[in-house]
Amino acid sequence: MAEILCALITVFIVVLVARAVMSWFPVRPDSALVQVNRILFDLTEWILAPLRRVIPPVGMFDVSFMILIFGLFLVRSAIC
Numbered sequence: 001m002a003e004i005l006c007a008l009i010t011v012f013i014v015v016l017v018a019r020a021v022m023s024w025f026p027v028r029p030d031s032a033l034v035q036v037n038r039i040l041f042d043l044t045e046w047i048l049a050p051l052r053r054v055i056p057p058v059g060m061f062d063v064s065f066m067i068l069i070f071g072l073f074l075v076r077s078a079i080c
Contacts, residue, residue: 002079009076
């Protein structure tokens with residue numbers, strides 16, 4: 001059971017990192033990457049939105065993303 005949970009956390013971390021990388025580059029509306037961007041957004045926004053309500057941005061940086069990644073790494077290291 002722990003192996004499955006570790007794998008799911010790892011996959012979620014990869015999805016979060018992919019969303020972060022996609023946010024650095026503009027995506028044209030006629031590009032196929034629009035769908036990938038939307039899927040990444042839908043997979044991660046359910047947990048990032050509540051964190052953003054609790055954790056304010058620091059300047060122009062969204063630190064809720066970094067706190068979530070850090071927390072997932074902590075949980076993953078505790079479980080695995």
